Amino acid sequence: MTLAPAHVAGAGMIRFGKYPADVTLERMAVGAARAALADAAADLTRIDALYVGHVFGGPVAGQRIAAQLGLDGRPVSNHENYCASGATALREAWVALAAGLHDVVLVIGVEKMTDRVSGGVRPDPGDLDAAVGYVMAAGHGLSARRYMADHGATREQIAAVAVKNHAHSVHNPFAQYQRPVTLAEVLAARPIAEPLGLLDCSPISDGAAAMVLCSPAGLRRLGLSAPVPRMLGCALVSGGVRPGTGDVNEEDVSRRAAEEAWKLTGIGPEDVDVVEMHDCFTIAEIVRMEGLGLIPRGEGGRWTESGATSLGGRLPVNPSGGLLSRGHPVGATGVAQAVELTWQLRGTAGGRQVEGARTGLAYCKGGTVNGTDGGSVTTLVMAR
Known part of the structure; x- marks a missing residue:
């Protein structure tokens, strides 16, 4: 429909x-x-x-x-x-x-x-994951370790997401952080959840x-x-129950959110020119882009390292700087992504403009529920 x-x-x-x-x-x-x-x-x-x-x-x-x-x-x-x-x-x-x-x-x-909010963001206190001490950073640390083991990705490739997004945020006057960071800085940052350090994590x-x-x-x-820019549609799905331990990086919930977006809007992954991705952690940008079908499975680290997801690359991701450097006031993030896409589609994004952008996608994933592959996921499609 x-x-x-x-x-x-x-x-x-x-x-x-x-x-x-x-x-x-x-x-x-x-x-x-x-x-x-x-x-x-x-x-x-x-x-x-x-x-x-x-x-x-x-x-x-x-x-x-x-x-x-x-x-x-x-x-x-x-x-x-x-x-x-x-x-x-x-x-x-x-x-x-x-x-x-x-x-x-x-x-x-x-x-x-x-x-x-102070310290790491946790699930609801009544959720079983919270009862055993789960925090979001730990889950994404596990995701990074599994991704590296399964696909031969390197720690440097995951860290490159932070380098890229901070480089983009230099051109965004609304970003929390507006300075570049080097790969060495990301790798040397204070450990948070192995292998992720401080600069792999979005801020409070x-x-x-x-x-x-x-x-x-x-x-x-x-x-x-x-x-004027148009919001073609926004899909919303919730995490499905997963029997057993499953694959932490399967991202079935992202696949379903993408399918709903294409069905609602008539837009396909090949039509997307720019993406605002929910990069709450560096690894999240990689596995969610793959879950959406915008990057082949297991290739996200190499795409980032090669510059394919940078401004001027094959598919620019987070020209705003993303959550990692624009910041992540959780309730505001989804609207901020849509604001950025509006500016991109108008051609008024300044130094972070994606040349010729006609169609953009914004992705948000909110929360966790024990036994499922997520809380809520939205995929917003906008066009000129």
């Missing part, structure tokens, strides 16, 4: 980073929302509804944001799917527009992590991103006309 696309009238975000306590979640969200509204040349009276993705924002965070923004009284929905929360909010907004329920909506992804971050999405009628309401 193919639904009508959502047109992107406006996109904006604040710089990701670590903010003091007086910079609240609501304040960050309002800043990103105002940037998106200004980009769309839209005032608040044009907005029909608000969709907010967050994880640690507390009860009715979206309504608190709406009150400060001046959208009180409008329909507000809050969406929590861990790292896929922002992308899930985008999906629900797209569905509402396609159904004719609204014509102009505002979507915000936001998170204030620095005063809510604060930030917000926002988009104004419209139906064709909504575009006319705003006085805009096509062509």
Whole structure:
């Protein structure tokens, strides 16, 4: 089934980073929302509804944001799917527009992590994995070890993901980190979960991103006309139960998310020009690109090392700098990826522009559930 696309009238975000306590979640969200509204040349009276993705924002965070923004009284929905929360909010907004329920909506992804999260991110305390001490970094360390053993990949090839993404982030004024790192720095960084070190891991971050999405009628309401970037669709799948130990890098959940994306949008992997990938850890970029079918199984390390996934390469991945260097305020990430794709498709991404980009894909994977191959996965497809 193919639904009508959502047109992107406006996109904006604040710089990701670590903010003091007086910079609240609501304040960050309002800043990103105002940037998106200004980009769309839209005032608040044009907005029909608000969709907010967050994880640690507390009860009715979206309504608190709406009150400060001046959208009180409008329909507000809050969406929590861990790292896929922002992308899930985008999906629900797209569905509402396609159904004719609204014509102009505002979507915000936001998170204030620095005063809510310390140390490694864990599953829910009631999950069996958490009970035995599992943390996300440990799982990805296991993934890296298994990948190296199965495919002959080297530690240097995995570390090259961090080198590449930090090189890209130099050109992104909204990135938490805007300096390059060398391969030697990545390899010498403080160990976190063997073989991964500090620079193989995305940071604790604060930030917000926002988009104004419209139906064709909504575009006319705003006085805009096509062509503008379009959100063709967003697939959402959950992890399936896995009997036994299985293959930690099988990524069946990513394969299913890709299949759903192609089915929803009519786009195939051969059409993708740029990818915003959920690189919470260096190895995650590699195995998830392979799971989507965008890189042959076992080749991701070599592709990265060769420059195939760098700007100017065969398939640029994370021109924004990705989670590793743009930062990863979990509820904001999915919307930030869509904002980056919007800029890429407009041709306004500056020094990180992917030349001739016409179609982009953003992938988020949120959370773990014991006995399954993941929590939630979104695959968002956008086009010029």
